[in-house]
Amino acid sequence: MTIERRTLLRGMTALPVAAGLSALPAVGAPAVSSPVVEAAAVEDVPAGFPEPNRHLQLYAVQLPDDNGETRLGYGHDPDNASYPGPTIEMLEGECIAITLHNEVPRATLEALRTDEETPLGVSLHAHGVRYTHESDGTVHSGSWVAPGESRTYLWFARPPARKRGIPGTAGYWWYHDHVVGTPHGTGGLKSGLFGALIVRRNSDPLPDRTYVTAFGDLMTINLRRYPNTDTYDPADPKPGPTSLVARQGERVEFVCIALGDEMHTWHLHGHNWADTRTGVVEDVPWAAWVPIIDNKTIGPGDSFGFQVIAGDLSGPGDWMLHCHMQRHSDHGMVTHFHVLDRQGRPWNHDHSAAAQTSTAQASTAQAHQH
């Protein structure tokens, strides 16, 4: 692999994230270092699965309403739940155990239920990884969790077995509830019970930062509409789930998820990427064939991810990240990728205004869209 591997898998070692590269806090980075309560002691490890080497705790809890909408979230402890939930990061080949604790009140689950025969519970269904029927997270398999109860799921990031054509598991996936509201978890998804799942291959380049963008119904990114998608403050440019910040030159990873009922297209200004598993290409002959894109159709259940060098030649800026369906972006399905300069200073609005040929409407033009 010719791409620089900046650190070992961060959360899995004691190394600081992107050590020496940036003084920015790593809020946007993967949360794989999340609570490992105990070495997994899971009975009945399925045939062909290795013993799980980590055991995570995940709590499903109710969060404050958002404009009258019920909000639920997953969190590694009950007090830090969020939507999206914590990004879970695995290495291909690894098996992990995750104990889900359902702390969502029964009355809330009842209110979200639109299909009377759906049981009142919460579950964990993962894309991409291998799991047996006991960890499917569906109603008919019984692999869900009643209020006040808990259940342990096993996910195996199965390595490739290419002699049989089996590709492995490395990819940008997601996990979500499959039980709340309907047997497809429609109530859980629209309330916030989902998160990103990244499975890395040993040779993959590691990003300095990871940002998750789940495109959903009602013109939402991570269930929010602009300006709530973008709480970035140039006077204090801290990274966070709604403040997508990086310094120019940092390797930034976007995980893109779609959920709900609608189609979307994911577009980022000022950057492009290869339509490969990681968005990058190496210096190999077959690189010539790979489509290069900056806009990608994504339908519910799909997920993809890619890595870019922040502001590569395009430089610092508040780069729009939006659904390219006009009705969606016009109604708030937009945020920005804030690329600071190499010293960590925000893009300079005043400089831009000075460079502007057309100044007639400069004051209006400088106003961010609303």
Add this chain to the structure above:
Amino acid sequence: MTIERRTLLRGMTALPVAAGLSALPAVGAPAVSSPVVEAAAVEDVPAGFPEPNRHLQLYAVQLPDDNGETRLGYGHDPDNASYPGPTIEMLEGECIAITLHNEVPRATLEALRTDEETPLGVSLHAHGVRYTHESDGTVHSGSWVAPGESRTYLWFARPPARKRGIPGTAGYWWYHDHVVGTPHGTGGLKSGLFGALIVRRNSDPLPDRTYVTAFGDLMTINLRRYPNTDTYDPADPKPGPTSLVARQGERVEFVCIALGDEMHTWHLHGHNWADTRTGVVEDVPWAAWVPIIDNKTIGPGDSFGFQVIAGDLSGPGDWMLHCHMQRHSDHGMVTHFHVLDRQGRPWNHDHSAAAQTSTAQASTAQAHQH
């Protein structure tokens, strides 16, 4: 090719399907062994086409209504027509002749017609393969069939000519009417006049079973909604078009088609595949680049296919196969892939219940979704 090639192209030889692997009948397997009435004696073989080496008969007939909806089907004889029609399998390089007999009553075609200037007929339009204008199956080319008439179509699975950048024909395609109702066959498609067309390359791995899933409007898979999509009986687990069954370890191929007006996303639980022409990867350097997926956006006219090892590590189970658009799956756009154990025994509901941590709602949870 490192992937085991279990048999030669099945229908084209006298070998039983997946000999020695399974006692399951091969109902779900490709139907390439369908009636070869005669060696093709087709006049006017187009320039550059080889002589057709097989001659299939295809009948378009009316089938019993389904809840008041007109149903038409293609069949290799008039008494076995179905929707989807029979899967047609070709080898890349092969040219075949197909004689279409239109046995659909004129009055039925008239009732389905929404565009007054569209003629009353049925046709055969294929994706992927080469055909001349005489085999296009469209109104303006005159290549359609009036009631009581017949017409012979020629399809050539053109091999690659890579010096000119021509990729060949291998792929998971489909065929359909292009004349009933409107000049785009809208009435034919919604009534059932479509089927899968598989073109294999000589080196491709062969599946033990093939299942076709056409995602359509009104939350339908193969024009059916759950529970009609899934007539599987664990007491008698026979494979069939609405009973997607395999033993753990079998190589199973899914052909995924979309038709109508709506977008869909095709998702299967417990399995994933490579986003390549066949869904498999070999042990080659460029395998590292290929996206691995378990959910794929599919729009009308699109088709793709892939092969998986049934229950590979995920084991036996009634694995959900559904559109991941929540409204679609909640309203019946779902079926299951029933993976039996290696001895052919269905997934054990009782065992699952015993393994369940959360037992509070076990009886409800065990009920299949409805």
Add this chain to the structure above:
Amino acid sequence: MTIERRTLLRGMTALPVAAGLSALPAVGAPAVSSPVVEAAAVEDVPAGFPEPNRHLQLYAVQLPDDNGETRLGYGHDPDNASYPGPTIEMLEGECIAITLHNEVPRATLEALRTDEETPLGVSLHAHGVRYTHESDGTVHSGSWVAPGESRTYLWFARPPARKRGIPGTAGYWWYHDHVVGTPHGTGGLKSGLFGALIVRRNSDPLPDRTYVTAFGDLMTINLRRYPNTDTYDPADPKPGPTSLVARQGERVEFVCIALGDEMHTWHLHGHNWADTRTGVVEDVPWAAWVPIIDNKTIGPGDSFGFQVIAGDLSGPGDWMLHCHMQRHSDHGMVTHFHVLDRQGRPWNHDHSAAAQTSTAQASTAQAHQH
């Protein structure tokens, strides 16, 4: 590269288009030879950008209404504006300057405005290439043009830097307004302010002809519905933006763009292509993996392109090119790719009628769909 490279980059040399291959005028060919007014003298070339080697002029003007719909267009001079605008062709590695002159009347921009705080101006936003915030074409960056003003944009077709995983820029892109009507240019897009941008890699095969098809809302191709999409006259088969003509054997390139709010699927009869960056494959081992398609889902903001050999084995014909969503194609989202024979003669309707098995409705069948 084994694929024959018929000419050098045409517009950038003095060579005639596809010299010796065809007497057809090259109306459909790339317009890279468009007005180079002067060597670029652009101040403040951004860090890492080369000096621009060409300087194009682009005028945004109002065109005559189409059935009461406002129409705007880009043109290399104010008198030849069109929708789509001129195709701009670059070589990977090249940097160009484009001066946009906004000649659209202020009152027209006001009438198109649906978001009151959006300024009255026109802009140029490009996909795929690198540009700084000063060339982003957005409201918040101030990089737009008031009526009567002009502004110079810089686009850099950044070459690959694969040691860092950066794929380069080669691809089938598009450019469009991002300011008219709303901060996402919704009014500009629906009025016609868009065009194709092709970035070629040195080793790419060159087409004999290029056709642009932008799929949009209201069942439109390039904002037109059938029969306005197809003004081809077999008595005088001249190529043009609404007359997609080629001789059998010519290498033809399609650029496919989607814009607006809706999903579409792009389908061409009688041809297929590889799902690679250019639609072609070389004679290399990894060719076996590449999906081959003849129908592709495309959502707003997406663009792709591919090259085919016109009528390769399928021969001459009026090959349908349409959205495969039935409602869309039934309502006019269709045109034809008119493949003439090698002598330049149109496809023979009479010949087809004679070859028809089903003659009962021949006269109706011969009528083109309407």
